[in-house]
Amino acid sequence: MTPTLQDCRALDAQDPLRALRQQFTLPEGVIYLDGNSLGVLPTATASRVAEAVTQEWGQGLIRSWNSAGWFDAPQRLGDKIARLVGAAPGEVVATDSTSVNLYKVLSAALNIAREDAPVRTVLVSERSNFPTDLYIAESLCRERGLQLRLVEPEDMAGALTAEVAVLMLTHVNYRTGAMHDIAAVTQAAHRAGILAVWDLAHSAGAVPVDLNGAQADFAVGCSYKYLNGGPGAPAFVWAHSRHASRFWQPLAGWWGHAAPFEFTPDYRPAPGITRFLCGTQPILSLAALDCGLDTVLAAEPLGGMAALRAKSLALSELFIALVEARCAGHGLGLATPRDPAQRGSQVCLTRPEGAYAIVQALIARGVIGDFRAGDGNRHLDILRFGLTPLYIGFEDVWQAVEHLRQVLESGEWQQARFNQKQAVT
Amino acid sequence: MTPTLQDCRALDAQDPLRALRQQFTLPEGVIYLDGNSLGVLPTATASRVAEAVTQEWGQGLIRSWNSAGWFDAPQRLGDKIARLVGAAPGEVVATDSTSVNLYKVLSAALNIAREDAPVRTVLVSERSNFPTDLYIAESLCRERGLQLRLVEPEDMAGALTAEVAVLMLTHVNYRTGAMHDIAAVTQAAHRAGILAVWDLAHSAGAVPVDLNGAQADFAVGCSYKYLNGGPGAPAFVWAHSRHASRFWQPLAGWWGHAAPFEFTPDYRPAPGITRFLCGTQPILSLAALDCGLDTVLAAEPLGGMAALRAKSLALSELFIALVEARCAGHGLGLATPRDPAQRGSQVCLTRPEGAYAIVQALIARGVIGDFRAGDGNRHLDILRFGLTPLYIGFEDVWQAVEHLRQVLESGEWQQARFNQKQAVT
Numbered sequence: 001m002t003p004t005l006q007d008c009r010a011l012d013a014q015d016p017l018r019a020l021r022q023q024f025t026l027p028e029g030v031i032y033l034d035g036n037s038l039g040v041l042p043t044a045t046a047s048r049v050a051e052a053v054t055q056e057w058g059q060g061l062i063r064s065w066n067s068a069g070w071f072d073a074p075q076r077l078g079d080k081i082a083r084l085v086g087a088a089p090g091e092v093v094a095t096d097s098t099s100v101n102l103y104k105v106l107s108a109a110l111n112i113a114r115e116d117a118p119v120r121t122v123l124v125s126e127r128s129n130f131p132t133d134l135y136i137a138e139s140l141c142r143e144r145g146l147q148l149r150l151v152e153p154e155d156m157a158g159a160l161t162a163e164v165a166v167l168m169l170t171h172v173n174y175r176t177g178a179m180h181d182i183a184a185v186t187q188a189a190h191r192a193g194i195l196a197v198w199d200l201a202h203s204a205g206a207v208p209v210d211l212n213g214a215q216a217d218f219a220v221g222c223s224y225k226y227l228n229g230g231p232g233a234p235a236f237v238w239a240h241s242r243h244a245s246r247f248w249q250p251l252a253g254w255w256g257h258a259a260p261f262e263f264t265p266d267y268r269p270a271p272g273i274t275r276f277l278c279g280t281q282p283i284l285s286l287a288a289l290d291c292g293l294d295t296v297l298a299a300e301p302l303g304g305m306a307a308l309r310a311k312s313l314a315l316s317e318l319f320i321a322l323v324e325a326r327c328a329g330h331g332l333g334l335a336t337p338r339d340p341a342q343r344g345s346q347v348c349l350t351r352p353e354g355a356y357a358i359v360q361a362l363i364a365r366g367v368i369g370d371f372r373a374g375d376g377n378r379h380l381d382i383l384r385f386g387l388t389p390l391y392i393g394f395e396d397v398w399q400a401v402e403h404l405r406q407v408l409e410s411g412e413w414q415q416a417r418f419n420q421k422q423a424v425t
Numbered sequence: 426m427t428p429t430l431q432d433c434r435a436l437d438a439q440d441p442l443r444a445l446r447q448q449f450t451l452p453e454g455v456i457y458l459d460g461n462s463l464g465v466l467p468t469a470t471a472s473r474v475a476e477a478v479t480q481e482w483g484q485g486l487i488r489s490w491n492s493a494g495w496f497d498a499p500q501r502l503g504d505k506i507a508r509l510v511g512a513a514p515g516e517v518v519a520t521d522s523t524s525v526n527l528y529k530v531l532s533a534a535l536n537i538a539r540e541d542a543p544v545r546t547v548l549v550s551e552r553s554n555f556p557t558d559l560y561i562a563e564s565l566c567r568e569r570g571l572q573l574r575l576v577e578p579e580d581m582a583g584a585l586t587a588e589v590a591v592l593m594l595t596h597v598n599y600r601t602g603a604m605h606d607i608a609a610v611t612q613a614a615h616r617a618g619i620l621a622v623w624d625l626a627h628s629a630g631a632v633p634v635d636l637n638g639a640q641a642d643f644a645v646g647c648s649y650k651y652l653n654g655g656p657g658a659p660a661f662v663w664a665h666s667r668h669a670s671r672f673w674q675p676l677a678g679w680w681g682h683a684a685p686f687e688f689t690p691d692y693r694p695a696p697g698i699t700r701f702l703c704g705t706q707p708i709l710s711l712a713a714l715d716c717g718l719d720t721v722l723a724a725e726p727l728g729g730m731a732a733l734r735a736k737s738l739a740l741s742e743l744f745i746a747l748v749e750a751r752c753a754g755h756g757l758g759l760a761t762p763r764d765p766a767q768r769g770s771q772v773c774l775t776r777p778e779g780a781y782a783i784v785q786a787l788i789a790r791g792v793i794g795d796f797r798a799g800d801g802n803r804h805l806d807i808l809r810f811g812l813t814p815l816y817i818g819f820e821d822v823w824q825a826v827e828h829l830r831q832v833l834e835s836g837e838w839q840q841a842r843f844n845q846k847q848a849v850t
Contacts, residue, residue, distance in 0.1 A: 027484045034487045041483035049478055049709065050471060057656055059452045062793060065528040070656055094514055097704025099678030100525060117573055130683045132679035132704065135692040139677040150690060223703070231495055231708035253524030254557035262799070264553055265575060267560040279522025279557060280649070282710035283656035284474065323736035368487060372688070 002325040003318060003398070011318075011394035016302055017311050021391045023295045024228075031396045031403075033369045036174075036202060036346045039228030045291040049201070052287040073286045074234075074255070074277055080293040081227070081236050084305060085219065086210030092238045093273050094289060095255075095281055098201055099132045099223045101237040103278050104249040105218035106140050106168065108239065109195045111247045113165035117193060118130050118371030120165035122147045124194075128379070130174045137168055152378075153178070156185075158379040160192040170210065172202035172344030175382055177336040179207065179344045183214035190215070193210050201225060205296045206234075206312065206388070208305040208346035211238055218243065224372060226345065226388060228292035233285050237276045244272045295390060311389035312345040316396055319347045319387060330408040330425035335382055346386045348372075355381035355397055360418040361407045389411045426741060428823070436743075436819035442736050443725055448842045449653075450718045452690065456828075458794045461599075461627060461811030463556060464653035470716040477712035490784050498711045499659075499702055503793040505718040506652070506661050509730060510625060510644070511635030517663045518698050519714060520680075520706055523626055523647045524557045526662040529674040529701050530643035531593060533664065534620045536672045538590035545590035547572045547676035551581070553804070555599045558624055562593055577803075578603070580682045581610075582607070585617040592619050596634065597769030598752045600797050600807055604632065605771045608639035615640070620733040626650060628659075630721045631770035631813070633730040636663055643668065650809040651770065651813060653717035658710050662701045678703035689819045720758075720815060722842045736814035739772040740822055744772045744812060747826040755833040758809055773797075780806035786832045789843070793826045 003011075012018060025043045026032060032040055056068040065071045078092035085092070095101070106123070113120055123137050127150040134150065141148040151159045160167065167189045172179045187198040195217040203209055205226030209218055219238040222231035247271040254260045255277035257266040267276035299308050317340065323332060333350035337343045351358065359371040369385040385400070407413050426827040428436075437443060444720055446677040450468045451457060455466055483491040490496045505515035510517070518524070537549035540546055548562050552575040558577065574583045585592065592614045597604045611621040623644040630651030636644055642814070644663040648654035675695040679685045683693040696698035724733050742765065748757060762768050776783065784796040794810040810825070832838050 019721045025479075027486070030486075032486060038482075038487045038490075040486065041478065046475060046478050046483075050475060053466065053471050053474055053553055053655070053713070054450075056452050057463075057731055058471075061452070061455075061457060061465065062463045062795065063788075064656070065463075088769060096525065097706070099704030100521065100676060100678075122702065129690075130679075131682070131688050133683075134690050135677045135679060135682065139673070145677055156652075168514070185671050230478070231489070231712075232705045234707060235704070248564070248565045250568055251525060251528055252560045253522065254555075255524075257556070257560065257787035260556075263556050265554075265556060265559050265565050279660070280526030280657045281522070282707040283658060285710045286657075288478070288709055297687075343519050363488075370487065379685060 002321060004144070005395065007399050008318070008394040008398040015311065015393065017299065017389060018393065020298060021393070022296070024391050026040050026391065029366045030242060031367045031400050033385040033392070033400060035391070036225055037370060038231060039225055039388070040156055042228055042291045042295045044049060045288050048291050049284060050289050052284055055378065057422060070283045072337065072407035073283065074281055075274065077286060077290055077293060078236060080222070080297060081204070084203055084209070084296055085238065086212050086220070087238050088212065090242070091273055092172060092236055094223065094234050094236045094286065095277050096235060098199065098235040099136055100251065101220040101235050102133060102136045102199065102363065103140065104138060105197055105220060105237060106166065106240065108142065108243065108249045109166045109197050109218055109245045110144065110146070113176070114245060116187050122149050123166045123168060124149050124151060124159050124164050124166045125168045126150065127152060128173060129170050130201065131198070133168065133170060133228060133270070133329055141323055148221055157188065158353065160189060160194055162193070164192065165196045166197055168197045170199040170201060172207065174202055175379065176348050177205070177344040177346040179342050181218060182209065186214045186216050202344055208309050212240070222235065223289050223292065227289070228295050229289035230285060230292065233289040233292065234281060237273070239276065248275055250276040254281060255281070282399060299390070308389045312387055312408055313340045313343070315387040315389060315392060315394065316343060316345070316347050318394060318397050319385065320399065322398060323349065324403065326401055326405045327408055333380070335380070345388065346384060348385070349383040350380040351383065352380065355383050356421060357413040357418040358407055359383050361413040362403055365403045365407070367403045400408070427562065427746060430820065430823050433819040433823040437645040440736065441614065442724065442732060442813060443818065444837060446818070448723060449816050451565060451624065451816065454791045456792045458792065458812065458824050458825060460813035460818070461650055461794060462795060463656060464650055464813070465816060466716065467653055467716045467720045469719070470646065470655065470713050473716050474709060474712050477709055481666065485763055495708045497697060500699065501704055502711060502718060502825065503698070505722060506629070509634070509721060510629055510646070510663065512663050513637065516644050516666065516669070517661050518702055519648065519659050519661045519711065520702050521660060523624065523645050523660040524561055525676065526645040526660050526701070527558060527561045528565065528625065528666065529676055530622055530645060530662060531562060533668065533674050534591045534622050534643055535569065535571070537668060538620050547574050547589045548591045549574050549584050549589050550593045551575065552577060553598060553600060554748065555626065558593065558595060582613065584821070585614060585619055587618070589617065589619045591622055595626060598695070599627055600760070600804065601773050602769040602771040604628070604767050607634065607641060611639045611641050611735040611831060621771060627769055633734050637665070641665060648714050652668040652714070652807040653720050654714035655710060655717065658714040658717065658794055660707060662698070664698055666702065671789065673700055676703040678706045689747040697726070707715055724815070733814045737812055738765045738768070740812040740814060740817060741770070742818065743770050743819060744810065744822050744826065747823060748774065748829065751826055751830050752833055758805070760805070769808060773810070776808065779838055780808050781846060782838040783832055784808050785843040786838040787828055790828045790832070792828045839849050
C-alpha cells in the first residue's frame with residue numbers, strides 16, 4: 001500500500017538520524033533535493049569561516065600558517081575524509097579540484113601500469129562518465145599517444161583486455177545514480193592486470209565506500225556535494241599505500257616536496273600521499289570544508305555511513321513508490337536502478353518531453369532538483385533528485401512528490417516562463 | 426642627512442595615498458612588513474565572505490551558480506587583475522594555484538615553441554627562482570624528455586641560445602627583491618626565437634607590469650601577496666592573445682570547455698583564456714579575493730600602479746638609508762639591488778650569523794618580517810621586509826628600523842628563545 005503523509009511523518013518521528021538535520025541552516029519553504037550537486041550550509045560554517053577571516057588571517061597574519069594549522073590543513077581534513085571512504089589516516093589529502101586531482105592520479109596510474117607492462121596502451125572509461133573525467137583522460141592519452149576507449153556499462157566486462165592499462169570509473173553515475181560495486185569491478189580489473197581509478201564525487205558521504213577493503217588503486221572525490229564543504233570546496237585524492245610513494249605525479253609543486261621550506265632547486269617528493277599536493281591551498285574554503293566534514297562524521301555514533309545508507313535507500317524507495325503510485329499516467333520513467341544495491345543516493349526520472357520545464361515549475365514551488373539534458377538517442381532528458389539522508393526527511397519526499405503530481409496534473413509546467421532554458425549546473 | 430622621525434611623520438602627512446590604509450584591518454601594535462608573503466585583511470572582506478556563506482550559499486544554494494555569478498567569477502576577477510598587469514579584459518582568469526597555472530602555461534609554451542622549432546629542447550630559468558616554479562619546470566621537462574637549464578642572473582644573456590624553447594622567469598625574486606625588466610628580457614628572448622613565461626607572484630599589485638606592452642607570451646601570478654586575496658587565494662593566468670587559442674593545455678577540465686553544460690564526452694576548448702580553467706573553483710576564497718583586488722584598484726583615481734610604485738620606492742629608499750645610518754657596524758649587508766629600477770617592493774638584508782634570531786626578536790616586538798635561509802655558499806641568510814605602499818607608511822619604516830637597531834644593540838636576539846628554529850612560510 002502506498003505510504004500516506006501520516007506514514008511519512010511517523011517514519012520521521014522514528015528516524016534515529018533525525019537530529020542530524022539540526023546541524024544545517026536551510027532556507028524557509030525549500031525542499032532541497034540537490035545536495036548531490038551542492039550540499040547545504042552547516043550552521044557552524046559561518047562562524048568558523050568568520051574566525052578564519054578575522055582572527056586567523058586578520059590578526060594572526062603570516063603566523064597562522066603554523067599557529068592556526070593552515071599548512072597542515074590538507075592532511076588534517078584528509079584524515080577526516082579517510083574515515084568516510086575506507087582509507088587510513090595519512091592516505092588522503094584535501095586539495096585542488098577533482099579534475100586536477102584526476103590528472104595527478106591518472107598520470108601516476110598510467111606510469112605504474114605501463115612500467116609494468118608497456119604493451120598496455122588503452123585507458124577505459126564509461127561513455128556516460130562525468131565529462132570532466134573524460135576530458136582529463138582524453139588530454140593525458142593525447143599527450144602520451146595512448147588510446148581512450150569509452151564503453152557502455154553493459155560492455156564493460158568485455159572491455160578489460162590485455163591492452164588496457166587503467167580503468168577509470170565514477171562510483172555513482174551523475175546522470176542516473178547507477179552505482180558500481182567498487183570491490184567487484186576492481187577485482188575484475190586486477191584479474192586482467194588493469195589498475196582501477198575511482199571518482200567518488202557522487203558517493204563520498206552518500207554511500208559506504210571501502211577503498212582499502214576493495215584494494216582499489218587510486219581515488220579522487222568532490223567535497224561540495226554530500227560532504228557539504230561549500231561551493232567549489234577543495235576536492236580530495238587517495239592512493240593505495242602500495243602506490244603512494246612509487247611515482248611522483250606531474251603537478252610536482254612545493255607543497256608536495258619532502259622539505260618545502262628548504263627551498264632547494266631540485267624536487268624531492270614527500271613520502272606518501274603528501275606528494276599529491278602541488279601549490280598553496282585556499283584556506284578559507286578549507287575552513288568551510290572542515291565544518292562540512294564534521295556534519296557527516298557526526299553520524300558516526302549513530303551508525304555512520306551504514307546508517308546513512310539505510311536511510312538514503314529508505315528515502316529513495318519511498319520516492320520511487322510515491323512517484324509510481326501518485327504520478328502514474330504522466331509519462332515518467334525511472335532512470336535510476338530499481339535494485340537498491342545498484343543505486344546511489346539520488347532518484348532520476350525520465351520524460352520524453354517537458355523535463356526541463358517540470359524541474360523549473362518545481363523550483364518555483366520551492367522543490368529544488370535539477371535537469372540534465374539527454375543526448376536525443378540512448379539517454380533521455382532527466383529530472384534529478386538528490387536524497388541526502390543528513391537533512392532530508394520522509395515527509396520532505398512526500399511533499400516533493402505531491403508538488404510533482406500537482407505540477408503534472410495542473411499542466412502548469414507548460415507555461416512559457418518555465419520553458420526558457422538557462423544555464424544550470 | 427638621515428631622515429628623522431619627524432621627517433617621516435611629515436612624509437606620511439603629505440602622502441597622497443595615505444587614505445588607502447583605511448581599507449584594512451591591521452592588528453594593534455604590529456608593523457607588518459610581510460605583505461610580500463601574505464597581504465593583510467581588507468575590512469570589506471569579512472562581510473563579503475559572510476554574505477557569500479550565509480546568503481549566496483545558505484539561501485541561494487545551487488541557484489547561486491547563476492544568480493550570484495559564481496560561475497563567471499574567474500573571468501570577472503580576472504578582468505580586475507588585468508587592469509593591474511597591463512592585460513586586456515578577457516585575457517586573465519583567476520583560478521587554481523600558481524604552480525598549477527604554471528604547469529598549464531609552460532605546457533602550452535613548450536607546445537608552441539617546439540611545434541615551430543622541434544630542435545629547441547631546453548627550458549631556461551634562474552637557479553634562484555622560487556622553487557615551486559623550478560619543480561613544475563623539472564616535471565614537465567622530465568615528462569617530455571627536455572632539459573631544464575638553471576643559470577645565475579649574470580649568465581642569462583648568454584643562455585639564450587638556439588636550442589632554448591622557453592625562458593621562464595619570476596619578475597621579482599622572492600629572496601632578494603631583484604627585479605627583471607620584462608620588456609627588455611622578453612625582447613631579448615624573442616630575438617633569439619624563445620618564448621618568455623613570467624611569474625608575477627612578487628610583482629602583481631606591487632610594481633607596474635605591462636604584459637601586452639612587453640609583448641610577453643604567458644604569465645601567472647599569486648593573489649594572496651600584494652593583491653590581499655587571503656591565505657591561499659586562487660592564483661591567476663594570462664596568455665597573450667596571439668597564443669590563447671592556439672593550443673589546449675593539458676589540465677583540460679570542464680570549466681575550460683567551450684560548452685560545459687552540454688556535458689559532451691569530447692573536449693572542445695573554449696576560445697581564449699577560458700580554456701586555461703580546469704575544475705570547479707573555491708567560491709568563498711574567490712569572494713575574498715574580489716575584495717583584495719578592490720583595495721588595489723582603489724588606487725586608480727590616485728595614480729594607480731605608478732603612484733603605488735613611487736611610494737614603494739620612497740619607502741625602500743628610506744628603509745635602506747635608515748638601516749645604513751642607524752644600524753651601521755652590526756654586520757648587515759644589502760641583498761636587494763641599490764638601483765631602484767632593479768628593485769621590487771621589498772628590502773632584504775643579509776647577515777653572516779643570527780639572521781633567523783634577529784627576525785624572531787623583531788616579531789616578538791611586533792615588527793613582522795621574515796627569514797630566508799641561505800645556501801651556505803652563494804646566498805647568505807636573509808632578513809626580508811616587504812614594503813606594501815597600500816598600508817605601510819614612512820613612520821612605520823622608521824619605527825621598524827628603530828626596533829632593528831635596538832635588537833642589534835641590546836643583543837636581545839642572542840637569547841635562546843629566538844634561536845629555536847621553527848617552520849616559517
